[in-house]
Amino acid sequence: MSKKATIREAINSALDEALRTSAQVFLLGEDLADPAAGVNAVTRGLALEHGHDRVLNTPISEAAIVGAAVGASLEGMLPVAEIMIMDFIGIAMDQIVNHAAKLRYMSAGRTTSPITVRAVVLEGSGAGGTHSQSLEGWFMHIPGLKVVYPSTPADAKGLLLSSIFDPDPVLFMEASRLYGKRGPMPTEDGFRIPIGKADVKRQGRDITIVTYGPATWEALEAAEALSAEGIEAEVVDLRTLLPLDLETVLASVAKTRRAVVAHHAVTFGGPGAEVASQITEALFNELVEPVVRVGAKFSPIPARASEAAVTLGTGDIVAAVKKVAGAVRV
Amino acid sequence: MSDIAQLTSSQLSSMYEVMCKSQALELRILKGMRSGEFATIIWPARGQEAVAGALSLALRPDDRLITTYRGLHDHVAKGVPLVEIAGEVLGTSVGACKGKGGTMHIAAPEQGLMMSTGIVGSGLPVGVGLALAARFQKSDRVTAVTFGDGATNTGSFHEAVNLAATWKLPVVFVCQNNLYAEMTPVEETMAIPHVADRAKGVGMPGITVDGNDPVSTYLAIRGAVDRARAGEGPTLVEAVTFRFEGHYAGDQMKYIPAEQLEEAKKHDPMITFRETLLSHPEITEEHLAAIEARAAQEVDEAVEAAKAAPQPDAAEIERDVYAERLVAGNV
Ligand SMILES: Cc1ncc(C[n+]2csc(CCOP(=O)(O)OP(=O)(O)O)c2C)c(N)n1
Ligand SMILES: [Mg+2]
Numbered sequence: 001m002s003k004k005a006t007i008r009e010a011i012n013s014a015l016d017e018a019l020r021t022s023a024q025v026f027l028l029g030e031d032l033a034d035p036a037a038g039v040n041a042v043t044r045g046l047a048l049e050h051g052h053d054r055v056l057n058t059p060i061s062e063a064a065i066v067g068a069a070v071g072a073s074l075e076g077m078l079p080v081a082e083i084m085i086m087d088f089i090g091i092a093m094d095q096i097v098n099h100a101a102k103l104r105y106m107s108a109g110r111t112t113s114p115i116t117v118r119a120v121v122l123e124g125s126g127a128g129g130t131h132s133q134s135l136e137g138w139f140m141h142i143p144g145l146k147v148v149y150p151s152t153p154a155d156a157k158g159l160l161l162s163s164i165f166d167p168d169p170v171l172f173m174e175a176s177r178l179y180g181k182r183g184p185m186p187t188e189d190g191f192r193i194p195i196g197k198a199d200v201k202r203q204g205r206d207i208t209i210v211t212y213g214p215a216t217w218e219a220l221e222a223a224e225a226l227s228a229e230g231i232e233a234e235v236v237d238l239r240t241l242l243p244l245d246l247e248t249v250l251a252s253v254a255k256t257r258r259a260v261v262a263h264h265a266v267t268f269g270g271p272g273a274e275v276a277s278q279i280t281e282a283l284f285n286e287l288v289e290p291v292v293r294v295g296a297k298f299s300p301i302p303a304r305a306s307e308a309a310v311t312l313g314t315g316d317i318v319a320a321v322k323k324v325a326g327a328v329r330v
Numbered sequence: 331m332s333d334i335a336q337l338t339s340s341q342l343s344s345m346y347e348v349m350c351k352s353q354a355l356e357l358r359i360l361k362g363m364r365s366g367e368f369a370t371i372i373w374p375a376r377g378q379e380a381v382a383g384a385l386s387l388a389l390r391p392d393d394r395l396i397t398t399y400r401g402l403h404d405h406v407a408k409g410v411p412l413v414e415i416a417g418e419v420l421g422t423s424v425g426a427c428k429g430k431g432g433t434m435h436i437a438a439p440e441q442g443l444m445m446s447t448g449i450v451g452s453g454l455p456v457g458v459g460l461a462l463a464a465r466f467q468k469s470d471r472v473t474a475v476t477f478g479d480g481a482t483n484t485g486s487f488h489e490a491v492n493l494a495a496t497w498k499l500p501v502v503f504v505c506q507n508n509l510y511a512e513m514t515p516v517e518e519t520m521a522i523p524h525v526a527d528r529a530k531g532v533g534m535p536g537i538t539v540d541g542n543d544p545v546s547t548y549l550a551i552r553g554a555v556d557r558a559r560a561g562e563g564p565t566l567v568e569a570v571t572f573r574f575e576g577h578y579a580g581d582q583m584k585y586i587p588a589e590q591l592e593e594a595k596k597h598d599p600m601i602t603f604r605e606t607l608l609s610h611p612e613i614t615e616e617h618l619a620a621i622e623a624r625a626a627q628e629v630d631e632a633v634e635a636a637k638a639a640p641q642p643d644a645a646e647i648e649r650d651v652y653a654e655r656l657v658a659g660n661v
Contacts, residue, residue: 035585059519087449128435129435131434297648302429302430303432303434306647
């Protein structure tokens with residue numbers, strides 16, 4: 001069974017299922033309990049349904065939110081912590097990087113911290129430098145973490161459930177600009193999308209656009225525009241950044257022999273560098289052109305309408321594809 | 331209201347003028363947003379103007395201030411030109427930060443407004459650093475840091491107040507307790523009745539005042555500023571007030587009980603302080619009306635100038651990432 005739902009509803013549905021089917025699951029974060037149910041209304045109804053003792057409003061204390069999640073997870077609980085806007089995650093960084101990510105290794109498996117941290121990217125609001133960043137690259141650098149960033153309602157639901165029940169800590173990213181995005185969403189309990197599996201969102205023979213999260217939609221839009229000009233782009237939605245599904249990426253690029261990596265994170269030192277490098281190492285001889293990355297410019301994100309001057313847009317992807325595949329049809 | 335006889339009529343008037351400008355500026359921006367004249371976001375301080383009035387009178391021009399996203403009233407208090415505030419809110423090039431910072435991140439060091447932060451709690455440690463610098467530089471200037479009730483739950487708050495108290499730094503911590511942190515009522519996130527009680531644990535004075543009364547708020551902040559300037563260390567002043575417009579402009583405030591809002595509006599500082607002022611023998615209705623008219627006119631001019639200005643151009647958007655632009659290709 002499946003129904004049309006928004007990503008907001010899909011995440012709500014995943015949290016609901018997790019709370020309903022596992023007594024170990026609980027949620028904590030700022031303002032997420034009813035009646036407020038968060039700035040983005042993602043957790044609406046969950047506290048009423050499952051109790052305010054399992055959907056916990058916290059003070060503004062990010063270090064304590066994630067730290068308490070780590071502690072509870074050491075005792076076998078499955079906490080889902082919310083960082084209201086990803087830019088605030090720096091305050092909780094020590095708990096994520098030095099504790100959640102490393103406890104399994106440093107205790108030789110005697111303790112583990114299978115927390116899920118949901119972090120919301122607010123790019124698109126025009127709120128400026130401290131409320132707009134896509135910081136997934138920071139976390140891809142940390143052995144012990146998993147990093148997930150879905151683009152559709154079904155992926156969001158299936159991946160969030162996989163994250164919550166995964167034995168390792170997962171950073172689960174949400175783009176607030178995608179909350180209203182509609183699409184089919186399986187309704188039966190037990191639906192999962194595995195962590196570490198990319199998804200080909202569009203088939204194409206001429207070039208592969210490797211992307212994830214909100215950039216998936218710009219990549220699809222770019223692919224349509226390019227199709228009108230005779231360039232058929234394949235769009236690979238990574239869905240999970242750590243671990244990377246190289247198999248799917250390489251299979252696609254082996255076919256198209258050209259690749260662009262597109263994301264909202266800053267290009268320099270960003271996730272695209274890793275993907276481009278992996279492709280190049282594996283397929284150097286097959287590639288017709290070097291892999292090109294597109295993302296945010298190397299700048300803090302300016303406020304209001306100026307935001308667009310720095311952040312990724314569909315046009316940037318089209319231009320990058322033309323650079324790499326411009327000569328395809330001639 | 332406390333005894334207005336402790337202040338001169340010109341001191342009282344100057345506080346009222348700051349409050350009027352702050353109110354007029356926010357109402358003008360809200361009107362523009364609601365009518366579709368322009369799009370932006372603000373975190374209104376409507377209802378909290380008394381604290382701004384008090385700060386404006388208690389701080390010297392060279393004293394420093396750090397505030398938050400809910401800081402338009404504080405910016406006015408520190409004398410930041412209205413056009414720079416309005417420009418930054420609208421994202422145009424006449425803004426204090428050329429339109430790149432936005433409402434949350436206004437800085438105007440010439441007026442001593444060293445930072446506004448969008449990260450709850452982050453202003454306090456920075457304020458401690460400003461005060462430390464004043465000590466190194468042998469200046470008697472004082473730093474005020476203002477923040478909300480919710481901010482006092484952050485680690486940054488606790489670390490900063492302890493450091494300031496331990497080092498006896500010239501800081502005044504001004505908590506604008508508006509009883510809510512976004513949608514959460516203050517009593518749900520702390521087990522003590524007053525934010526000011528937190529001061530005891532680090533060994534500094536903590537005072538709770540009626541934050542809707544500019545006079546008592548001024549007297550409390552002024553006392554703390556004088557202590558700081560005399561080398562006696564920091565103080566935590568908790569000004570209890572309310573915000574009338576929601577967390578952000580457009581917030582429907584469903585989480586605030588109607589009776590609570592109605593009751594709070596009876597203590598609207600713009601109304602109650604005006605009544606108090608009229609009881610002063612030297613202050614007339616005409617005098618207050620003139621202040622109000624001037625505030626409205628200055629705000630209108632500032633907003634028109636902000637609207638007429640262009641957005642920052644491409645070169646401006648690329649500027650200031652570093653002191654010198656990095657070579658293209660290297661980033
Ligand atoms: C570190 C951090 N966590 C969360 C937020 C989101 N947030 C913005 S304002 C706010 C409430 C702050 O309440 P308070 O300190 O009382 O200030 P007020 O908004 O009432 O002036 C929250 C949670 C943030 N900006 N920074
Ligand atoms: Mg508050």
